[in-house]
Amino acid sequence: MRPPGSPPASQPHGERHNVAHRIALRLDAPQRSLSSARNSNRGVAPVPADPVLVEVRRGDHVESRHRGAAVVTDAAGRLVFAVGDVARLVFPRSAIKLIQALPLVESGAADALGLSTADLALAGASHNGEPRHVAGAAAMLARVGRDETCLVCGAQWPQREDDRGRLHIEGRTPTRLHNNCSGKHAGFVCFAVHAGIDPAGYGAVDHPVQRTIAAAIEDVVGVSLADTPRGRDGCSIPTWALPLDGLARGFARLGSGTGLAPTRARAARRLIDAAIAEPFMVAGTGRFCTEMLTAAAGRVYVKTGAEGVFCAALPDLGLGLAVKIADGATRAAEVVTATLLAALLGRRDDPAFDRFLRPPIVDWNGATVGGVAAIDGLAADFAP
Amino acid sequence: MRPPGSPPASQPHGERHNVAHRIALRLDAPQRSLSSARNSNRGVAPVPADPVLVEVRRGDHVESRHRGAAVVTDAAGRLVFAVGDVARLVFPRSAIKLIQALPLVESGAADALGLSTADLALAGASHNGEPRHVAGAAAMLARVGRDETCLVCGAQWPQREDDRGRLHIEGRTPTRLHNNCSGKHAGFVCFAVHAGIDPAGYGAVDHPVQRTIAAAIEDVVGVSLADTPRGRDGCSIPTWALPLDGLARGFARLGSGTGLAPTRARAARRLIDAAIAEPFMVAGTGRFCTEMLTAAAGRVYVKTGAEGVFCAALPDLGLGLAVKIADGATRAAEVVTATLLAALLGRRDDPAFDRFLRPPIVDWNGATVGGVAAIDGLAADFAP
Numbered sequence: 001m002r003p004p005g006s007p008p009a010s011q012p013h014g015e016r017h018n019v020a021h022r023i024a025l026r027l028d029a030p031q032r033s034l035s036s037a038r039n040s041n042r043g044v045a046p047v048p049a050d051p052v053l054v055e056v057r058r059g060d061h062v063e064s065r066h067r068g069a070a071v072v073t074d075a076a077g078r079l080v081f082a083v084g085d086v087a088r089l090v091f092p093r094s095a096i097k098l099i100q101a102l103p104l105v106e107s108g109a110a111d112a113l114g115l116s117t118a119d120l121a122l123a124g125a126s127h128n129g130e131p132r133h134v135a136g137a138a139a140m141l142a143r144v145g146r147d148e149t150c151l152v153c154g155a156q157w158p159q160r161e162d163d164r165g166r167l168h169i170e171g172r173t174p175t176r177l178h179n180n181c182s183g184k185h186a187g188f189v190c191f192a193v194h195a196g197i198d199p200a201g202y203g204a205v206d207h208p209v210q211r212t213i214a215a216a217i218e219d220v221v222g223v224s225l226a227d228t229p230r231g232r233d234g235c236s237i238p239t240w241a242l243p244l245d246g247l248a249r250g251f252a253r254l255g256s257g258t259g260l261a262p263t264r265a266r267a268a269r270r271l272i273d274a275a276i277a278e279p280f281m282v283a284g285t286g287r288f289c290t291e292m293l294t295a296a297a298g299r300v301y302v303k304t305g306a307e308g309v310f311c312a313a314l315p316d317l318g319l320g321l322a323v324k325i326a327d328g329a330t331r332a333a334e335v336v337t338a339t340l341l342a343a344l345l346g347r348r349d350d351p352a353f354d355r356f357l358r359p360p361i362v363d364w365n366g367a368t369v370g371g372v373a374a375i376d377g378l379a380a381d382f383a384p
Numbered sequence: 385m386r387p388p389g390s391p392p393a394s395q396p397h398g399e400r401h402n403v404a405h406r407i408a409l410r411l412d413a414p415q416r417s418l419s420s421a422r423n424s425n426r427g428v429a430p431v432p433a434d435p436v437l438v439e440v441r442r443g444d445h446v447e448s449r450h451r452g453a454a455v456v457t458d459a460a461g462r463l464v465f466a467v468g469d470v471a472r473l474v475f476p477r478s479a480i481k482l483i484q485a486l487p488l489v490e491s492g493a494a495d496a497l498g499l500s501t502a503d504l505a506l507a508g509a510s511h512n513g514e515p516r517h518v519a520g521a522a523a524m525l526a527r528v529g530r531d532e533t534c535l536v537c538g539a540q541w542p543q544r545e546d547d548r549g550r551l552h553i554e555g556r557t558p559t560r561l562h563n564n565c566s567g568k569h570a571g572f573v574c575f576a577v578h579a580g581i582d583p584a585g586y587g588a589v590d591h592p593v594q595r596t597i598a599a600a601i602e603d604v605v606g607v608s609l610a611d612t613p614r615g616r617d618g619c620s621i622p623t624w625a626l627p628l629d630g631l632a633r634g635f636a637r638l639g640s641g642t643g644l645a646p647t648r649a650r651a652a653r654r655l656i657d658a659a660i661a662e663p664f665m666v667a668g669t670g671r672f673c674t675e676m677l678t679a680a681a682g683r684v685y686v687k688t689g690a691e692g693v694f695c696a697a698l699p700d701l702g703l704g705l706a707v708k709i710a711d712g713a714t715r716a717a718e719v720v721t722a723t724l725l726a727a728l729l730g731r732r733d734d735p736a737f738d739r740f741l742r743p744p745i746v747d748w749n750g751a752t753v754g755g756v757a758a759i760d761g762l763a764a765d766f767a768p
Contacts, residue, residue: 058615059613065710154749161541231443231753232747239442325448327449327451364539365538369616369618
């Protein structure tokens with residue numbers, strides 16, 4: 001119907017003019033053309049838009065677009081790269097599990113309980129609920145004489161079909177150990193018991209475990225949580241909305257130790273080293289975090305959070321990164337994160353990074369019918 | 385940390401001023417504030433933004449936002465409601481399965497083969513792969529002496545955990561009959577065999593089946609497909625990018641018959657009546673289309689498509705509706721569609737519609753921690 005490779009007609013993505021009045025005219029145009037429509041656009045707000053960062057193509061046509069914000073800073077908060085509204089308050093969700101695991105190490109619990117490198121990686125994981133993850137969380141709890149009944153995270157089916165299938169075949173249902181956050185929660189319980197704190201109700205915002213974590217967030221990210229919007233995460237513990245640029249600076253600090261007390265800097269480095277040494281435990285088979293930790297060969301710590309969030313640290317560059325896709329899409333957050341990491345690592349043209357930068361969309365027969373990628377210009381000239 | 389119910393600080397969603405130069409200033413602001421950052425925003429295009437239509441809240445804080453376009457027209461294309469860029473070309477994906485099923489009825493195949501109302505609903509379905517869907521598609525194929533091996537849609541695991549579990553327990557893997565499109569594909573094969581067309585390769589763009597469907601799309605939507613971007617759908621058949629307002633007009637025509645040849649109008653009405661009579665067959669347990677077809681009590685035909693698309697017909701009002709969420713999110717497309725349908729049906733305050741209008745977000749313990757809803761102003765004063 002149309003010559004292969006020819007640009008689709010009437011597509012706005014060819015427009016790359018960074019001129020505000022052009023935006024205004026184009027935003028206004030469809031509304032003026034609809035002046036005959038009754039009540040149209042009444043009350044529909046032109047909320048300030050982040051730029052498009054990711055395009056989803058089917059054939060040659062852009063089917064969907066993702067907007068968002070991304071920021072790279074050093075430990076002092078100096079902006080190295082920024083796009084979109086990087087001052088916005090973002091629920092980091094699971095992207096700050098590294099911070100949430102700090103008390104486990106800083107308190108001496110990890111050493112006293114003899115936790116392994118894999119255990120420390122699991123304490124900061126959003127895992128698939130694969131057998132090693134489930135067994136690991138159970139073993140952590142056993143070290144303090146507890147079991148899954150003390151976890152508040154709720155039960156969740158494993159991520160992968162074969163792991164779900166095994167449960168079905170065995171006539172079982174998933175437990176809280178299968179929850180993608182079970183390692184983090186097991187870490188909370190280990191910390192509490194070691195510190196002489198009753199772990200009961202450890203998910204409540206005023207429980208000593210969450211208060212200790214809140215103080216660590218305030219210190220690392222450099223914010224007060226007193227007036228910050230708070231929500232409840234999927235695993236039933238508090239999550240606070242934090243400025244995206246503060247998250248980037250926080251991860252620069254975690255990676256470099258700069259600006260952190262020595263005990264905290266050592267704990268952060270140990271947790272980062274654990275994730276790099278045991279990337280499977282951080283996520284699992286086929287997962288972005290596991291594969292990126294591996295591909296970056298020790299130069300990157302990276303962690304996903306729900307609703308399109310990523311945080312990363314690049315210790316040897318002294319930089320931190322934070323991404324939020326406005327609509328919450330993980331597929332977009334992954335390619336933005338990969339694009340920035342590839343630029344920072346000088347691996348934009350490395351074939352090993354291609355699957356992160358341009359993941360295909362396949363049909364049910366496995367044939368490629370499209371793909372997801374950052375817009376051409378994103379970080380094009382960017383090298384730290 | 386913050387009094388319950390108090391508005392979060394620094395959140396832009398309070399801004400509701402529909403003034404273009406304000407948009408321009410605000411879009412420009414974050415870029416100027418980042419002038420010290422190296423290479424920031426280079427090449428990042430301010431693609432014209434659709435307005436925010438949907439907010440996703442966690443606690444009192446807006447965690448994610450979805451932009452998009454939505455349009456309601458009559459069969460002549462007169463705009464009744466429109467927001468966003470409604471002229472854009474959108475892959476309708478599965479939202480036009482009703483059009484793709486027209487040849488099955490128009491050709492006389494449905495009658496000659498004795499297809500039931502449930503079969504006709506299934507021919508336009510994106511189903512869960514529940515046992516009734518799977519059996520229904522197999523039975524349709526059996527009527528022309530075929531089986532699943534002739535389908536090109538590929539295999540897909542059923543949508544629901546208990547249906548997947550049954551396959552695991554029985555040591556089976558999913559077949560092409562479990563594919564959410566198997567009813568549509570079975571309809572293609574029934575049409576082809578009845579019409580004396582070899583169904584082999586029926587998914588190819590130049591196969592008589594797809595050429596017949598393409599002609600139906602051109603007629604109903606009122607476009608030429610000759611210069612239209614084309615992609616391959618997840619079930620390996622062609623999908624053409626169509627103007628969103630043309631889709632709305634097309635569904636107004638399908639629902640009312642206005643502007644269609646009598647045979648086509650009767651076929652459309654029969655397929656719509658089949659979906660309304662057998663809503664389970666259109667999608668399945670817990671699915672938006674099935675539940676909305678039921679809740680609307682015969683006044684609405686509605687069908688989802690992948691990547692945030694919905695099409696609907698309101699026959700007694702003579703109207704059609706089309707929605708595209710820019711980022712492709714189904715959760716947002718559902719609440720926009722529900723909000724517009726509730727307004728059109730005068731059921732905005734009907735408790736039976738509340739679950740469509742404000743679906744909750746729950747944690748792994750089942751507790752409500754947030755929700756998805758259209759922005760307050762969307763269709764606020766809208767009554768056709």
